[in-house]
Amino acid sequence: MVHNTRWGILATGGIAKAFVKDLLKNPQTRNASDITHTVTAVASSSSSSRAQEFITDLSLPGMPKAYGSYEELVNDPNVDVIYIATPHSHHYQNARLALEAGKHVLCEKAFTVNAAQAKILVDIARKKNLFLMEAVWTRFFPLSVQVRDIIRKGGEIGEVVRVLADLSIANADGFDVSSRMVNLDLAGGALLDLGIYSLTWVFQTLYHTLPPSQRKPPSTIQSSMTKYPATGADEDTTILLTFPTTTPADDRRASHGIATTAFAVHSHPRGTPSIRIQGTKGEIQIFGPAFRPVKYRVVPVDEKKEIREWECEFPDGGHGMYWEADEVARCLRDGKLESERMPWEESIVIMEVMDEVRRQNGLVYPEKIESVEYPVAL
Ligand SMILES: NC(=O)C1=CN([C@@H]2O[C@H](COP(=O)(O)OP(=O)(O)OC[C@H]3O[C@@H](n4cnc5c(N)ncnc54)[C@H](OP(=O)(O)O)[C@@H]3O)[C@@H](O)[C@H]2O)C=CC1
Numbered sequence: 366m367v368h369n370t371r372w373g374i375l376a377t378g379g380i381a382k383a384f385v386k387d388l389l390k391n392p393q394t395r396n397a398s399d400i401t402h403t404v405t406a407v408a409s410s411s412s413s414s415r416a417q418e419f420i421t422d423l424s425l426p427g428m429p430k431a432y433g434s435y436e437e438l439v440n441d442p443n444v445d446v447i448y449i450a451t452p453h454s455h456h457y458q459n460a461r462l463a464l465e466a467g468k469h470v471l472c473e474k475a476f477t478v479n480a481a482q483a484k485i486l487v488d489i490a491r492k493k494n495l496f497l498m499e500a501v502w503t504r505f506f507p508l509s510v511q512v513r514d515i516i517r518k519g520g521e522i523g524e525v526v527r528v529l530a531d532l533s534i535a536n537a538d539g540f541d542v543s544s545r546m547v548n549l550d551l552a553g554g555a556l557l558d559l560g561i562y563s564l565t566w567v568f569q570t571l572y573h574t575l576p577p578s579q580r581k582p583p584s585t586i587q588s589s590m591t592k593y594p595a596t597g598a599d600e601d602t603t604i605l606l607t608f609p610t611t612t613p614a615d616d617r618r619a620s621h622g623i624a625t626t627a628f629a630v631h632s633h634p635r636g637t638p639s640i641r642i643q644g645t646k647g648e649i650q651i652f653g654p655a656f657r658p659v660k661y662r663v664v665p666v667d668e669k670k671e672i673r674e675w676e677c678e679f680p681d682g683g684h685g686m687y688w689e690a691d692e693v694a695r696c697l698r699d700g701k702l703e704s705e706r707m708p709w710e711e712s713i714v715i716m717e718v719m720d721e722v723r724r725q726n727g728l729v730y731p732e733k734i735e736s737v738e739y740p741v742a743l
Pocket residue numbers: 375376377378379380381408409410411412415450451452453455473474475500502545551558656
């Protein structure tokens with residue numbers, strides 16, 4: 366039986382458009398014959414006409430409802446799950462609004478502004494029996510799934526002892542101070558917007574590849590940050606994490622994750638790898654931006670062994686967001702509250718790392734958006 370998921374889209378900006386375009390792609394082209402997606406409603410905080418414009422521009426089928434407020438959207442009985450596509454500053458309030466109304470939630474990254482907010486959302490989802498997930502789409506790429514499998518099996522690159530992951534966007538000219546990229550009122554800055562992907566690669570390789578009972582948060586977190594002069598948001602952040610061995614009997618080595626992000630430099634100029642996963646027998650190099658990897662190469666230390674490459678296909682001309690949407694649909698179909706590939710606990714641990722990095726470097730957002738109070742008008 367084919368399971369259809371009815372999506373409500375909360376906000377009409379850039380990523381909402383990209384996500385919905387992928388929802389419209391034919392699932393059969395990516396061998397997903399068990400699920401389908403429908404957009405049944407769209408809301409804009411600006412006006413219902415903006416929501417209608419979004420629907421018209423994307424030629425959404427089935428006459429979805431257009432709402433001029435997020436409140437109306439979360440109360441629509443024809444919506445199963447809300448996709449939250451507002452700036453980071455608004456995720457806690459918006460996700461809570463949806464959960465309190467009894468809706469499942471897929472919330473854009475970074476999940477919240479801080480770990481305290483993330484924990485409250487998780488508690489509410491658990492109590493209300495609702496699905497909740499941070500929309501780290503990269504984790505659901507077939508490429509990410511394959512890379513995690515290679516690491517788990519250990520054969521090709523041996524034991525992983527170091528991961529270098531960068532997402533830097535070569536924007537040396539800077540941003541306007543109002544841009545969500547650098548505006549503190551919108552929880553802007555490289556760390557929450559881009560560094561989350563560098564951390565994703567560190568975590569999905571050094572942490573997520575272990576059985577859940579053996580996953581241990583980093584034992585040390587060291588970091589350095591440069592601030593964007595015009596606003597005080599971070600523009601360049603470097604993080605060094607140590608992942609401990611798990612038990613006294615564990616004969617694995619401790620491992621290091623180095624997660625970097627910066628506005629002014631480029632993480633992968635002219636096709637250089639943006640991520641290197643270094644094991645005792647070789648390394649995996651990841652090509653393309655950390656958020657949308659396009660190829661991996663396995664390079665054995667032993668020169669007698671062949672270098673192997675695998676390139677990601679994007680069926681039906683998609684962007685690659687449909688794989689996370691499919692995961693949500695399957696979790697809803699199966700009555701799961703969280704995804705095993707992006708578990709609540711891991712989102713929280715990563716938020717805690719970002720909290721600590723901000724603490725070490727004095728990056729504080731306005732009280733209103735750091736707060737766990739609800740409801741707060743932003
Ligand atoms: N997964 C990915 O690849 C990407 C993820 N993102 C994430 O998606 C989220 C949104 O980013 P993006 O789409 O680029 O942002 P945009 O600025 O393009 O859109 C944000 C939307 O949020 C709504 N909004 C509500 N309140 C505000 C406010 N005070 N200021 C600005 N917008 C507001 C607006 O929609 P409306 O008026 O309709 O309510 C606006 O269009 C962020 O969390 C970001 O990190 C972003 C890019 C890529």
